[in-house]
Amino acid sequence: MRTVAERLAARTEALVAIPSESRHEEAILTEIRRNLPSVFEVVDDRGSVLFALPERRAGAPLVLLAGHVDTVPIGRSAPGRRDGETLHGRGTSDMKSGLAVMGAVAEELGSGESTSDLDVGLLFFGREELPFAESALVPLFDRRPEIAGSALAIVFEPTANRLELGCLGNLNATVEFEGEAAHAARPWLGRNAIHAAITALAPVTDLPIRDVEVDGLTYREVASVTTIQGGVATNVIPDRASAQVNFRYAPTHTPAEAERRLRELLGHPSATVEIVGNAPPGLVPSGNPLVERLRAAGDLAVGPKQAWTPVAEFGLVGVDAVNFGPGDPQYAHRDDEQVEVAALVRSYQVLRAFLKGTSGEHTG
Numbered sequence: 610m611r612t613v614a615e616r617l618a619a620r621t622e623a624l625v626a627i628p629s630e631s632r633h634e635e636a637i638l639t640e641i642r643r644n645l646p647s648v649f650e651v652v653d654d655r656g657s658v659l660f661a662l663p664e665r666r667a668g669a670p671l672v673l674l675a676g677h678v679d680t681v682p683i684g685r686s687a688p689g690r691r692d693g694e695t696l697h698g699r700g701t702s703d704m705k706s707g708l709a710v711m712g713a714v715a716e717e718l719g720s721g722e723s724t725s726d727l728d729v730g731l732l733f734f735g736r737e738e739l740p741f742a743e744s745a746l747v748p749l750f751d752r753r754p755e756i757a758g759s760a761l762a763i764v765f766e767p768t769a770n771r772l773e774l775g776c777l778g779n780l781n782a783t784v785e786f787e788g789e790a791a792h793a794a795r796p797w798l799g800r801n802a803i804h805a806a807i808t809a810l811a812p813v814t815d816l817p818i819r820d821v822e823v824d825g826l827t828y829r830e831v832a833s834v835t836t837i838q839g840g841v842a843t844n845v846i847p848d849r850a851s852a853q854v855n856f857r858y859a860p861t862h863t864p865a866e867a868e869r870r871l872r873e874l875l876g877h878p879s880a881t882v883e884i885v886g887n888a889p890p891g892l893v894p895s896g897n898p899l900v901e902r903l904r905a906a907g908d909l910a911v912g913p914k915q916a917w918t919p920v921a922e923f924g925l926v927g928v929d930a931v932n933f934g935p936g937d938p939q940y941a942h943r944d945d946e947q948v949e950v951a952a953l954v955r956s957y958q959v960l961r962a963f964l965k966g967t968s969g970e971h972t973g
Contacts, residue, residue: 617709632735684699784854788803906967
């Protein structure tokens with residue numbers, strides 16, 4: 610009989626072998642559905658979503674295990690492979706290792722080998738690696754209002770088996786600058802759009818990192834110019850320029866407040882600002898006893914999520930959500946993406962202890 614480590618590694622390898630770039634999640638969702646234990650009834654299976662629930666028990670809080678099935682493009686990442694106790698390939702860290710843990714726990718619950726005072730739902734979804742406007746979760750929440758009654762959602766984002774609470778908001782803007790073309794030998798006859806961009810973007814490039822504390826956790830607000838374009842030739846004063854600006858803001862701000870702040874920074878008269886995406890921050894789930902139960906299940910380190918994750922989407926419908934998964938965020942989206950088999954086992958054991966209501970269980 611294979612060990613837990615071997616089963617988790619094999620499950621991860623099988624998922625990594627199925628390409629699932631954003632908008633192309635059908636094959637992996639079909640495979641996941643094929644392996645669902647019969648105790649889980651699929652209640653929604655459309656729009657890049659697979660949502661399954663057990664038969665609900667009166668008085669049992671519902672905990673959702675949630676994970677996105679899509680990956681960023683394969684790029685130059687190596688094909689999925691195992692090298693000793695390390696698994697390589699696109700999605701190993703972000704986040705097919707987490708999906709493997711979800712599947713293993715579901716299998717155990719379905720076999721009756723493990724019991725819990727909690728009801729456990731399974732939520733697999735796509736399009737997470739795309740802009741917030743293409744979210745697969747927001748339409749699901751409209752279709753399935755009962756999700757709002759969940760006591761906790763555990764999102765298997767790569768956290769290296771730390772418990773990461775909340776998340777930053779993610780605001781993206783396009784900034785356009787219009788000038789007037791002229792010969793580069795006579796620039797006074799035109800208006801240089803790139804020079805205007807340099808002046809207008811200076812408040813963003815000069816903005817210091819701002820640390821914001823929420824319930825003892827420190828989030829770092831940052832703004833960056835991420836792309837810039839302009840000019841047509843070396844001897845022509847450019848009449849147009851454009852830039853993309855990204856603002857990551859703390860859970861203390863609403864999306865509207867973040868937008869106002871960015872427009873203040875980009876208040877130069879030559880700048881035209883268009884907000885192209887504004888994903889809300891995730892709130893810190895203060896006072897939820899299930900969050901403490903999860904922390905105690907593995908004596909987990911607790912920190913902030915210095916990025917955006919779907920915990921924010923659960924917050925939109927009033928569901929507390931946390932980030933917890935075996936992948937290491939330092940390898941997410943990299944060509945050398947990888948995960949350690951021991952991290953899979955650790956995540957699985959913590960989750961089992963959480964569902965049983967025990968604590969202090971460690972890998973072995």
